[in-house]
Amino acid sequence: IDVGLQTKSNIGKQEAADRAVVNLETRYQIMNMVKDFVRNPANKNQMIPFDADSTSASASIKAYNELVAERIKLGSSAKDNNQALQALDTQIAAMHNNVVSGVENAMRAMRIQINQVNQMSANAGSAMSAIPTEEREARALYRQQGIQNTLYTFLLQKREENALVLAATTPKGKIVDHAYAQSHPIKPKPMMVLFLALVMGLLLPLLLLSVKKLLTTKFSTQDELAEIIQAPVIGEICHNRHKSQLVVKPGKTSSIVELFRLVRNNLQFLLTNDGDKVLLVTSSVSGEGKSFVSANLAASFALLDKKVALVGMDIRSPRLAEMLELQSLPGVTAYLAKPGMNLSDIVQSSAEVSGLDVFVAGAVPPNPSELLLSSRVNDFIDQLRAHYDMIVIDSAPIAMVSDTFSLAKFSDAVLFVTRANYTKRNLMNYLNTVMSRGQLKNVSVVVNDTNPNVSTGYGYGYGEE
Template identity: 45%
Template sequence: MDNNTGINKNNDIFDLNKLLKKYLNHWYLFAISIVVCSLIAYLYTRITPPIYQINANILIKQDDKSSGSGLQSAMLKNFSFGSMLGGGGEVNDELYVLSSHTVIKEAIEELGLNKKYILKKNFLNKKDVYKNSPLDILTDRNIADTLKVGILFKIRIKKDGNIKVKATKGFETIASTEAKELPCSINTPYGTFVITKTPLYKNGQPLSMNIYFSGYSATAEIMNRKLDISITNKKANLISLSIRDIEIERGKDLLNKLITIYNQKGIEEKNLEATNTAKFIDERIALISKELSDAESLVEKYKKENNLTDISTEAKIILEQNGDFKAKLIEAETQYKIIDLIERFLQDPQNKYSQIPFATGLSDKASTEALQGYNELLLQRMRLMQTAKETSPAVVILNQQIDATRKNVDMTVKNLKSSILIGLNDLKEQENKFMARIKGMPTQEREFLDIKRQQVIKEELYIFLLQKKEENALALAITTPKGQIVDSAYNLYKPVSKSNLSILLIGFFVGLILPIFYFYLKELLRNKFSTKDELERITNIPILGEICQSHSKQNIVVKDGENSSISELFRLIRTNIQFILKGKEEKVVLVTSSVSGEGKSFISSNFAASLALLGKKVVLVGMDIRNPRLGEYLNINSKYGLTNYLSEGVTDYNEIIIHDAVRKNMDVIIAGPIPPNPSELLLSDRVDLLFADLRKDYDYIIIDSAPIGMVSDTFSLARISDATIYVCRANYTSRDNIRYVNQIIAENRLNKVSLVINGTNAKQGYGYGYGQNNA
C-alpha cells in the first residue's frame, strides 16, 4: 500500500446530503433555537415601543449689507470703493452654531431632558411618561451641571404609603432609603436628591417607577449623537433638523427649543453689534461735528477778512472745469480720513476687543481679508465669553490669537494709509501744477477753495454718520431672528423602527441560523475527529478498520464462537492486514499510538487473539519498557520479561515466553522490570537476535510498543517490523497527532503504516462495509 501523505482529492467536495442529514439528526436544536429566538423577538416587540422620526426646517436669512448691521459695507459703497467687502454669516457657520454643545446643553437644561421617567406596571409593560410623570426628582443645579455619571433611582411605593428608594450606578448600589411620605431625600456620593410628587400622583395607589438622572453635558453628548442637523440643499439656505425618539412630544419640544435658543442668541448677537456700532457712531459724530463747525467758522472768517460776498458764483467756472479732478482729490482725502479713523480706533486701548465698525475701500485683497478675519475672531470671542470665563484656556488662547491678528491689522492699516497718502500727495502736486496754470485767479479764490474743500469733506462725513445712526437705531428697534421657521417640529405618521412582523421574521431566521453557526463554530474549534469520514479528510493513511466501544468488563473480547459486533470488527482488521503483509516472511506487526489512553494494548491483544483463532501461532511482545502495562492488562505474572533477556539476565528467550497465556496458540512476552537505559536496550543486537528466533517459531509477531508522541523508542523498532498499526481514538486523538503521523510517514520513519480507529459507533454486519453506522 502507498503510505504517501497528502490531502485526499475528495476531501474538499461539499456533501450536501450528508450535511442535511447531520442537521436533521439534530432537528431538536433547530426547533429549540427557533422557538427561543421567536419568543425573544416577540418579547422585544412587547417591551420596545415604536420609534418615530421628528423633523423641523428653518431658513437662514442673510444679513442685509446695506443695513445698519452692514455699516462697513454701506459706508464703503457710499464712497464707491467698498464692493470688495462682504457681510453676513455663511449657512455652514450657522449650522455649526445650531448643533453646538452649548445650544443643545441649554435646551436640555430648559426642558429637563436630563431626567427620564419610566413607569413600570409589569415586566412587559414599561412606559416612558414624559410630562406625565406622577413623581419628579430635584437637586441642586450645580450637581446636574457637573455630574459625569448616570444614576438610576428605583422607586417603589406600596399601598400603605411605605416608600423605598434605591440609587444605582451601573450594577453598583450607591444609596438607598425608606420613607413614609413624599417628598423624601436620598443622599448619594454625588449629592442629595429629593423625590417629590406631581399633580398626577394618586395617593393610596402602589407605584413602581424608575427615574434616570444624568448631567446636562452628558445628556447633551447623547442628544448630539441622536440629532441630525444638516443642509438639505447646498444651493439653498435651508437647515433641516431631525431626531428619532419613542416619545413624539419630547422630540418636538427639543427641536423647537433648539430653534428658539438659536434665534435668541442670534438676536442677542445682533443687538450687541448694533449697540457697539451706535456707541462708535455717536463718538464719531461728536468729533466730526466739531471739525465741521471749525471748518465753517474758518470759511466765515475768511469771507469777512477778505470782504468776499458770493465766492460760490465766482468759483463756479473753476469748479466746472476741474470738477472731475477735485472729485478724485476729495475721494482720496475721504479714504485717507476713514483709514485714519480706523487706525485711531485700533490704537485706543478701550477698543481692544471691540469690532471695527467700518473698514476702508481696500483695493488690496489681503488687507480686506485681514480686517474681516479680525472682526470674525472678535465675534468668536464674544460668543465664547457668554459661556466661559476670562481665565478659560480657550479664551486665553483666543486672546493671544486676537492680539497677534491686531498687530497684523494695525500694520496693514498703516501700510494702506501710507499708500493712500502717497496717492493724495501726488494729487495735490498735480493740483499745484493746475493752479499754476490759472495764474489769473486771485489768491483769495484759491485759498477759499482749499478751505471749502475741507468743509465739504467734513459735511459729507457728518451727513453719512447721521444717516447710519438712524439706520442702526432702526435695526436695533426691529431685530428679527436669523432662522425663519419653515416647518415647526412635526412627526412622520409611520414609525421608522421595524414592524412587529419584521422582527418576528428576523427572530425566526436567527433561530434557524444559530444552530448552523453553532455546528460550524464547533467544527472550526474542535481539534479532534469523531468519525472515519472526518479522519479521511486530514490523512491519506489506509484505514484497516474501526473498533466500536466495548461494554464488556473483560479486556479480551475476541473468543471462539463470539459473533458480537466488536469481534467481527477485529476479524475484519485481521482480514485486511493480509493485504498489507506480503508473503510468509512478513510477519512482524508493530502496534503503536500517539499518546496513552488510545487503546493500543486493547487493540494489540485482541488483534493477536483474532489471529490465534485461525490456528496460527502468535506471540504478543510487550515492548513499552518505560511504562510496562501489558502484563497487568492481561493479568499475567511472570518472573522474567523482555528486559531480562535484553540485559542478558536471561540467555534463553524461551524462559521469557508465557505459552498459551490468553488462549491456545497465543503466547505472550511481557516487558519485564523497568530498566535504567531503555533506549540503549531497544537498540541492542539482542533485539535483532530475539526477533530472528521468533520469526522461525511463530506465524505472527505482534509488538505492543510505546506511544510515539511521548517517547522515541518505537522508531528504533522499525528495523525489525514489517508493518505498523497506528491506533487512534475517536473524540480523543487530536488532529495535530494525525498530522504528526502524516509527517512521520513522509519521512519514512515507520514501515507500512495503517490506521485503526478505536472507540467509534461502528456496527459490523456481514462483509466489509455492510451494517456500518458512522453517525
C-alpha cells in the same frame, strides 16, 4: 292716613324683600350648580369653579380644591400607580362626600330663608295691590333682571379665579400635534425580513459548524480521522463493555469481537508478501488503548489456527502482564540483557486462546533506549520469525519516546492506534510528518473506543454477550 307715604313705605319694604330674594336665589342657584358639578362623574378630579358662600360648605370646597390642585400637579409627573397619587385619590373621595353633604345642608337652609323672605314680599305686595298694574309688571322684570345680572357677574368672577388656580398647576409639557398612522407600516419591511431570515438560515448553521470544527481539538469517528490523516483508516473498535480486557476468545461473536476480526482481515491485505508477519502496534500518547488492541488483535489471528506471538516491547510502561493476568517476570528485558536466556525462558501461553504465546516486557530497565538498540533485538526478532506465523509487537507511543522508531526496521506493517474523543488532532499532523520522513512505513490507522450508537460499527446480526 297719608296714602303716598304708606305706598312709599310698602314699596321700600318690597324692594328690600326683593333684594333679599335675589341674593338668596343667586346663592341657591350657585349651590345647586356646585351639587350638579360634584355629582357629575365627568368632573372627577377637577376643581369646583364655584364658591358655596356658606361657612361649612365653603370650607369643604376650598379643602377639596386644594387636594385636586395638588393631585393635578403631582399627576403631571407621576404614574397612576404612584403611592402618593393613590393617597390623594383616597382623600379626594372622602372630601367629595363632605362637599355634597355640606352643599345639601346649605341649600335646605337657604330654601327656608327664601320662603320667609317671599312671605315678607307677599305681605308687602298685598299692600301694593293698589299700585297700577304696569308698575307692578315693570318691578317684576327689574327683579328678574337683577337676579340674572348678579348671577352672571358672580360666574365671571369665579371663572377668572379658577383660571388663575389652574394656571399655577399647568404642566410644563403640552401636546403640539397628535400622533397619526399611515395605512401601511414603514418598518419592518416583509421582503427584507424574509431575505435576512433566508440568509441567516443558510449562513448561521455553516458558521456554527465552522466554529465548532475550529474549536474541536479531537475527533470522534473514523470519518473525521480520515480527513486529517494521510494513512488509510482500516477500521474502528467500539467501547469495551466487558470486564475482561481480552474480549476476543473462541466462540465469542459480540460486536467488538467482529470489529477486531474486520481489522484483522484488512491487515491481511497489507501483509501480502511472503514472510510478512511482524506487525508493530503503536500510538501517539499513552491511554489510547494500544496494548488492548495488540492483545485482542493477536488473539484474533490465533483464531485462524495460526501460531501467534504477542510481544511486549513497551519496556518503559509495560501493561500486557497486568491486562492478561500473567507473570510479569521474566520478560523481554531479561532476554535482551542476558545473552544466555532463550525464548522458552520468557514465553507464557494464553490459557484462553489456543496458539497464542505472550512475551511480557518484564522489569523496567535503567537504559531502555540502549537496550532496544542492542544486537540481541535482531536475534530476538529472528527467532520469533522462525517459530511463529504472526508476531504482534506492542511498542511505546511515538510522541513520547523514540523506542518505536528503533523497532520500526523489524516490522512489515505498522498499526497506529487512536482513541475517539481522546487523541488530539495535532498529533495526527505529527504522524503525517513521521510518515513523510520515512520513519514509519506501511502504516494503517484504527480508531479505538468509539461510540457504538453513532459510529459505523460492525454489528448487524451480532448481539452483545
